[in-house]
Every structure is written in structure tokens, then in C-alpha cells.
Amino acid sequence: xxxxERNLNLSGKKVAILATDxxxxxxxxxxxxxxKGAHADVQIVSPAEQDExxxxxxxxxxKKVHVDVPLDQASADDFDALVLPGGVIxxxxxxxxxxAVEFVKSFFEAGKPIAAICHGPQMLIEADVVRxxxxxxxxxxxxxxxxxxxEWVDQEVVVDQGIVTSRSPADLPAFNAKMxxxxxxxxxxxxxxx
Numbered sequence: 170x171x172x173x174e175r176n177l178n179l180s181g182k183k184v185a186i187l188a189t190d191x192x193x194x195x196x197x198x199x200x201x202x203x204x205k206g207a208h209a210d211v212q213i214v215s216p217a218e219q220d221e222x223x224x225x226x227x228x229x230x231x232k233k234v235h236v237d238v239p240l241d242q243a244s245a246d247d248f249d250a251l252v253l254p255g256g257v258i259x260x261x262x263x264x265x266x267x268x269a270v271e272f273v274k275s276f277f278e279a280g281k282p283i284a285a286i287c288h289g290p291q292m293l294i295e296a297d298v299v300r301x302x303x304x305x306x307x308x309x310x311x312x313x314x315x316x317x318x319x320e321w322v323d324q325e326v327v328v329d330q331g332i333v334t335s336r337s338p339a340d341l342p343a344f345n346a347k348m349x350x351x352x353x354x355x356x357x358x359x360x361x362x363x
Contacts (some may be wrong), residue, residue, distance in 0.1 A: 179207040180209075183248045187269060187272060187274075188213060188263075193225055193288075196255050196287055199338075200341070200344070202301075205346070215239065221233040240266070251282070254256070270292070274297070281357075282338065284330045284348040284351070286336075290310065294314060299317045300319065301319075303329045304332065326346075326347045328351060331356070
């Protein structure tokens with residue numbers, strides 16, 4: 170089925186991008202631009218103590234991004250969807266933050282779309298929401314996802330009950346398109362995996 174322009178309009182949808190220092194620059198900026206292009210209200214949520222976080226671009230620090238909402242003031246109830254950019258540093262720091270893990274889990278429990286790319290699915294592992302789900306990721310965390318009960322596949326984008334995952338920045342066009350499609354669909358009924 171071909172997606173129409175009307176389906177791609179996310180006016181009235183509020184999307185959180187959860188990140189901290191060391192997010193992979195393209196994996197935050199590209200979804201951010203795609204969401205804004207679809208007219209979504211996008212807010213950067215972070216546990217960082219400063220009002221900006223630094224991206225990582227390939228082998229060195231990249232651009233800074235303004236934090237819109239401190240994590241301790243954010244609630245999943247205020248958003249329609251969640252985006253988890255990767256990078257090696259970013260999810261490793263976030264998964265040590267109990268508030269960040271609970272934030273992710275709240276989106277899952279509410280059936281709201283979650284889009285995670287590259288190392289971003291590490292947050293899904295930490296929130297214990299991948300058991301029985303079909304996902305993909307950067308290859309180096311394949312075993313971690315399998316050990317957490319996920320079915321890992323090597324595809325540019327995978328969707329399982331509103332959870333969108335992709336492998337790397339090379340997959341961003343497919344990731345962004347599926348992310349927008351899932352957000353446009355709204356909440357998803359999720360079956361609990363045993």
C-alpha cells in the first residue's frame with residue numbers, strides 16, 4: 170500500500186528524542202529533520218546537566234544540540250512517540266540512568282511508537298522490552314539483543330508492533346520513513362512476550 174502525503178503529516182504529534190553527550194550526530198539530526206519536515210513537534214530530552222549535548226561524528230566530537238526538556242521534568246504521557254539515536258557513548262550512558270530506562274519503558278507500556286537505530290536498541294534491552302520482538306541493530310549488539318530474548322535480523326529497517334529498528338546511519342532513509350509511518354498510525358496494541 171502506498172503511503173499518501175496525508176499519512177505523513179504529523180501535525181499535533183509530539184515526539185521525544187532521548188539523548189545525551191556522544192549521540193551519533195547523523196542518527197539524531199536526520200530523524201529530527203524528517204520529523205520536523207512532517208510537521209511534528211520534536212523535543213530533545215536529556216539527563217545532561219547542561220542545556221546542550223554534544224554529538225559524535227565518526228571519530229570526533231560533532232555538533233551541539235539544545236536540550237528542550239530535562240529528563241527529570243519529562244513524562245511519556247506528554248509525548249506520542251520516542252526516538253533513540255545510537256552512537257557507542259550515548260546509549261551506554263543513558264542505560265545507567267534509571268530515569269531514562271523508566272522513560273523508555275513507559276512508552277512501551279503505553280503502546281506508543283519507539284524508533285531506535287544502531288546502538289539505540291541497547292535502551293530497549295535495558296528497559297526489558299525486546300523479549301519476543303523482531304529487531305535489528307548495529308551488528309556488535311546482535312548477541313546482546315538475542316540474549317535479551319529478541320529475534321535479531323539483518324535488515325535495513327524492522328517494525329514489530331510499533332517498534333522501529335535499523336542498523337546504522339546508512340539505513341536512515343528507510344528508518345525515517347518507517348518511523349514517520351508508525352507515528353502517524355498512533356498507539357499500537359502490544360502483546361506481552363513470555
